[in-house]
């Protein structure tokens with residue numbers, strides 16, 4: 400479970416997040432929507448403890464992390480997988496070393512054992528084992544994103560997955576595979592997930608629960624039907640070009656669940 | 658006039674602020690040098706990349722600095738009939754001051770900028786955050802190995818520059834000034850005294866620390882994506898070079914006081 404209460408954050412004297420409140424119950428997936436610069440990545444960095452808010456409470460799996468020490472955060476992060484915007488692969492390490500990084504650093508596993516795990520994670524995200532020895536800059540954007548997911552999977556069992564714009568800038572086919580990965584992880588491992596995106600059609604494919612952020616504030620929290628019916632002027636403007644997508648997707652979403 | 662004074666004031670304030678930042682950062686790094694985990698592989702890689710990779714710089718610096726200095730001195734010394742002492746003056750100048758400072762400045766230009774660029778771009782692409790999220794302390798993983806590598810390699814590189822410069826001086830002495838080889842090398846040996854070596858070999862350790870700390874600090878504190886990385890790189894070279902020159906002056910004074918010269 401992820402819960403944020405009254406989170407305020409300012410960077411360099413500029414307010415970035417203003418009174419953020421929301422929760423993602425255990426095993427559920429929520430999508431954070433919002434325009435560029437609205438504070439989406441900042442929220443993920445706070446959940447990961449990379450940034451400490453000026454005030455407010457961060458509660459992860461029932462534990463209040465307010466004022467937690469670095470060591471406590473390190474322990475909490477054992478169970479959080481983060482897919483950074485653009486992947487954030489270590490560019491001085493090979494794909495294999497990237498995926499096995501956590502196991503190599505934090506376990507006493509032999510290289511053979513790690514290789515097996517790395518290979519398995521790579522297959523899970525649908526990548527060819529022949530890329531193991533490549534460097535990250537030799538991969539396409541979609542492959543990098545998938546390697547980043549594999550890297551999170553090969554670490555200790557994630558209970559929480561955070562995805563920062565996992566589909567941005569990818570072709571429709573690559574988007575499809577990434578979304579498959581997100582949804583299969585949801586089902587198989589019962590992880591709590593938070594997916595940041597500004598693409599509504601992608602958002603609808605991973606969840607029916609949305610939060611919309613604008614200028615550091617939560618302006619919407621609800622499901623797709625409520626989103627479509629929202630009269631908030633910003634939501635209305637943001638959805639404008641997507642209204643038909645939303646209606647269409649909503650219809651099909653309803654059928655599937657039907 | 659007032660605006661100039663104001664600008665100078667701003668500059669000074671920024672420098673003081675920067676010095677504080679670097680000192681605080683250095684404290685953080687030093688505190689982690691002896692704390693596990695140790696990243697041996699990173700240390701080995703950095704020794705290889707920062708140290709071994711700088712050998713060619715030292716060879717070039719040494720050979721040209723040594724010869725240029727020998728040429729400059731040779732005319733003056735010939736006028737005083739003192740050209741037989743070439744070996745002395747070249748050894749003295751190189752071992753005590755020129756060798757360490759030139760090596761420091763060359764390595765600062767190559768390595769301090771490289772460190773700032775590497776760490777800065779890791780920061781800009783979220784790799785530093787990724788390290789933290791995988792339970793790795795970026796200071797231990799990135800700063801400590803670079804600090805140790807430069808601390809260990811700078812003295813060795815300096816010895817190399819010194820040696821090559823003395824050989825460069827010999828080339829000029831032999832072929833241009835026509836000093837006998839035996840005389841040149843006897844003079845060199847005479848000036849390789851305990852005191853001179855102490856003065857010359859203490860400094861590189863500190864220059865190594867300066868280069869590593871400034872480079873890492875600039876990298877870690879870079880802001881604003883790729884443009885920030887460019888700025889960090891530039892500032893790393895400027896700040897580390899100036900710091901080396903200031904440290905050179907202060908340490909020479911200090912060491913002279915200790916040795917009672």
Ligand SMILES: Nc1ncnc2c1ncn2[C@@H]1O[C@H](COP(=O)(O)OP(=O)(O)OP(=O)(O)O)[C@@H](O)[C@H]1O
Pocket residue numbers: 410411415433434435436437438439440441442484
């Ligand atoms: N390190 C930082 N220092 C100062 N301001 C920052 C920093 N990082 C982000 N910001 C500012 O915080 C605001 C929110 O940034 P954030 O990265 O959270 O936005 P975002 O919603 O993820 O945007 P995008 O969709 O472009 O990724 C932006 O205005 C940004 O300029």
Ligand SMILES: [Mg+2]
Pocket residue numbers: 439440441484563
């Ligand atoms: Mg973002």
